[in-house]
Amino acid sequence: MSSSASSSPLPNSVKRSTSPPPISQKVNAPPSGVPMPATPTRYTAPVHIDVGGVIFTSTLDTLTRFSNSRLAKMFTGHVPIILDSLKQHYFIDRDGHLFRHVLNFLRTSKVHLPDTFEELDMLAEEARYYDIEPMIKEIERLQKMRERKKLVTDGTGRWECVCVHINPDLGERVCLTASRALVEEVFPELVAPLTDSRTSGWSDFDSNHVIRFPVNGYCRLTSIQVLKRLLNNDFKILASTGGGVESQQFSEYLFGKRMPSIALKRHHPNGD
Numbered sequence: 316m317s318s319s320a321s322s323s324p325l326p327n328s329v330k331r332s333t334s335p336p337p338i339s340q341k342v343n344a345p346p347s348g349v350p351m352p353a354t355p356t357r358y359t360a361p362v363h364i365d366v367g368g369v370i371f372t373s374t375l376d377t378l379t380r381f382s383n384s385r386l387a388k389m390f391t392g393h394v395p396i397i398l399d400s401l402k403q404h405y406f407i408d409r410d411g412h413l414f415r416h417v418l419n420f421l422r423t424s425k426v427h428l429p430d431t432f433e434e435l436d437m438l439a440e441e442a443r444y445y446d447i448e449p450m451i452k453e454i455e456r457l458q459k460m461r462e463r464k465k466l467v468t469d470g471t472g473r474w475e476c477v478c479v480h481i482n483p484d485l486g487e488r489v490c491l492t493a494s495r496a497l498v499e500e501v502f503p504e505l506v507a508p509l510t511d512s513r514t515s516g517w518s519d520f521d522s523n524h525v526i527r528f529p530v531n532g533y534c535r536l537t538s539i540q541v542l543k544r545l546l547n548n549d550f551k552i553l554a555s556t557g558g559g560v561e562s563q564q565f566s567e568y569l570f571g572k573r574m575p576s577i578a579l580k581r582h583h584p585n586g587d
Contacts (some may be wrong), residue, residue, distance in 0.1 A: 362390070365404040369411025383566060385446040386417075388563070413441045426453045431557050435461065459496035476553075477501075477545060477570040480527055481538045484563065489538045490527040498525060500550050502541075508533040545570045 329344040329375075353359070358376040365371075379387040382471070388394040389407075397406040420426055428435070435458060442450040478492040487537055489496055499506045509525065530536055557566040 337523065363402075363404045364414075365399065365402075365411075366409055366414040367411035369414065370404065371411075371414060371418060372476045375416060375423075377418070380421050381447050382447065383446070383448070385444065386421075403457070409444060410437065410441060411437050417441060417445060417447070420447065420450045420453075424449065426450065426457060426458070452510060455510075455528070456499055460500055462496065473574050475550075475572050475574055477543070477550065479570065480540060481566045481568075482564070487531065487538055489530045489541050491527070491530055491541075491575075492524070492526050494524050496523070496544070498528065500545060502530070502534075504534045504536075505530065542568065549574070560575045 320547055327511065355361075358379075359374050361372050362375055362378065363370060363372050364378075370388055378390045382391075383385055383396060389396040390405075398404075399406055413434065416426065416428070420442075428438075435454065439451065439458065440455045475497055476493065480488075480490040480492070482488040482490075491502075495509060499509060506530070509528070516575065530541060550572045551570055553571040554569040557564065559565050
């Protein structure tokens with residue numbers, strides 16, 4: 316058999332291509348503009364919840380965000396919850412319209428409410444039922460702020476006052492005397508220590524006020540930062556004093572701000 320026959324070239328129809336395949340054959344890219352579905356997991360798969368007849372959809376990741384809450388325990392098997400086997404909805408016999416705010420807090424860690432929201436006390440009750448401690452504290456802060464705004468005066472307005480006591484001993488000691496709600500509003504970093512029962516002794520005489528609360532004992536604000544914070548919140552220095560002997564000097568500043576009077580509209584039976 317001739318060697319030339321064995322080395323004869325193959326016909327064009329059966330030749331193997333030595334060029335690389337087109338890119339479209341190598342990569343299975345999704346069509347442009349079409350969403351790529353994510354692979355759901357146990358914690359990211361949709362969960363349908365019927366709260367008082369209102370249907371919500373969320374995920375286990377969101378519902379169990381605060382692991383110590385009653386709501387999280389419902390969806391981790393620690394607290395029983397009703398399952399509607401026909402609709403595959405979990406059922407909770409609570410206020411469905413308020414649950415949207417609970418769900419939003421789980422997603423954002425913030426309570427976003429309009430100024431006209433009139434069900435804050437009911438929302439606080441829902442937060443206590445689900446035992447979501449951070450939400451309870453945030454609602455309590457909002458309640459205190461609203462209580463201050465609802466005070467009715469004689470039409471001339473009222474004054475909010477803060478006394479700042481500064482003692483240079485041991486580096487620097489800055490203390491505040493004012494209403495708790497005012498301190499929490501102007502100095503939000505003090506909300507936690509003021510709420511803590513271990514530091515509640517600074518208001519033994521009146522639970523609505525604190526007396527010489529040591530600011531820089533619980534946060535890193537200096538005396539200048541405290542004074543600037545009050546000035547930036549429209550407080551004015553009404554009076555100041557200082558004194559003491561060489562080793563025990565002090566300075567005190569009285570800040571005040573006139574609050575606008577708030578008139579409440581009276582409702583009469585005839586609608587006027």
